[in-house]
Amino acid sequence: MILVTGGAGFIGANFVLDWTRQSDEAVLNIDKLTYAGNLGTLKPLQDNPAHVFARVDICDRAALDALFTQYKPRAVLHFAAESHVDRSIHGPGDFIQTNMVGTFTLLEAARHHWSTLPQAQKDAFRFLHVSTDEVFGSLAPADPAFSEITPYAPNSPYSASKAGSDHLVRAWHHTYGLPVLTTNCSNNYGPYQFPEKLIPLMIASALGGKQLPIYGDGQNVRDWLYVGDHCSAIREVLARGTPGETYNVGGWNEKKNLDVVHTLCDLLDEMRPKAAGSYRDQITYVKDRPGHDRRYAIDARKLERDLGWKPAETFETGLAKTVRWYLENQTWVDEVASGDYRKWVEINYMQRV
Structure with missing residues (x-):
């Protein structure tokens, strides 16, 4: 059995769904359910005996210890994190608690479990920590892409908390010998993404006839990674990665935010045309957020060289799949977009106009 934290969130749930489709190995899935x-994302697994869900906060050491004792997982895949930059600006405390204190607590629980295993199982155990390219800071237009040896330079409370968690994971390997793996990924997109992130937010706003808010001049650049590709990369790292190593996971798709929104609008014009005009007509510019990094780019050559992995989707194919999924799964979107979420969008975007 493997243990997955944050398995009801965007990337974690996609990983769990992919894993159960491709493996007979059971999954212990824990999530705080912020x-x-x-849980609606996990409905396809509700009758699957290979999927065990427990509502647990990774800061709860006693609960973690009980699960490790009962299920004895052979690996931990740590997705659980507060992950939205804008929310970290408005309320950084939750990010420090979950991303740093939670990771510390999970590491200690995993270390205790690992120390009790027979030697063969101890050698095979892995703790895979899923992190972000935002820990590396911001790039100028001509700068080389982030590599695994790029110095950390986080610029937001979110990225600082993730950088801190990366350092904890590294330290637990070098100090205690815990066999860890770390991945740093670029911007993910795809099915089941909470509609506070750029792509699902724009899809929902466009279909709702609302403004499409673009920060600043819209020229901020990100590398875009389809979530299914990210999941396949994590499986490769878990299976064949070298303990103590970090692996950058990218899509080789650098895009300006404005170009992403233009492409989205064009896809919606094709798949769900308006009665008149284009979805591009709804684009508006809002005041930029504080500390908004200008450019991220991932150099994923190590992952391809060492493990033979590269993404299967281009940005165009992945985005078309994503738009089609949201058009066909409006009920899921309606269920997650609660009143609290709509209030948050009003505070964060509409008051910036």
Whole structure:
């Protein structure tokens, strides 16, 4: 059995769904079920005996110890995190608690479990920590992409908390010998993403006839990674990665935010045309957020060289799949977009106009 934290969130749930489709190995899935955790995403697994769900906060050491004792997982895949930059600006405390204190607590529980295993199982155990490219800071237009040896330079409370968690994971390997793996990924997109992030927010707003708010001049650049590709990369790292190593996971798709929104609008114009005009007509510019990094780019050559992994989707194919999924799963979107979420969008975006 493997243990997955944050398995009701966007990337974690996609990983669990993919894993159960491709493996007979059971999954112990733990999630605190904050606003971004949604059991509805896991409905396809509700009658699957290979999927065990427990509502647990990774800061709860006693609960973690009990689960490790009962299920004895052979690996931990740590997705659980507060992950939205804008929310970290408005309320950084939750990010420090979950991303740093929670990771510390999970590491200690995993270390205790690992120390009790027979030697062969101890050698095979893995703790895979899923992190972000935002820990590396911001790039100028001509700068080389982030590599695994790029110095950390986080610029937001979110990225600082993730950088802190990365350092904890590294330290637990070098100090205690815990066999850890770390992945740093670029911007994910795809099915089941909570509609506070750029792509699902724009899809929902466009279909709702609302403004499409673009920060600043819209020229901020991100590398875009389809979530299914990210899940396949994590499986490869878990299976064949070298303990103590970090692996950057990217899509080789650098895009300006404005170009992403233009492409989305064009896809919606094709798949769900308006009665008149284009969805591009709804684009508006809002005041930029504080500390908004200008450019991220991932150099994923190590992952391809060492483990033979590269993404299967281009940005165009992945985005078309994503738009089609949201059009066909409006009920899921309606269920997660609660009144609290709509209030947050009003505070964060509409008051910036």
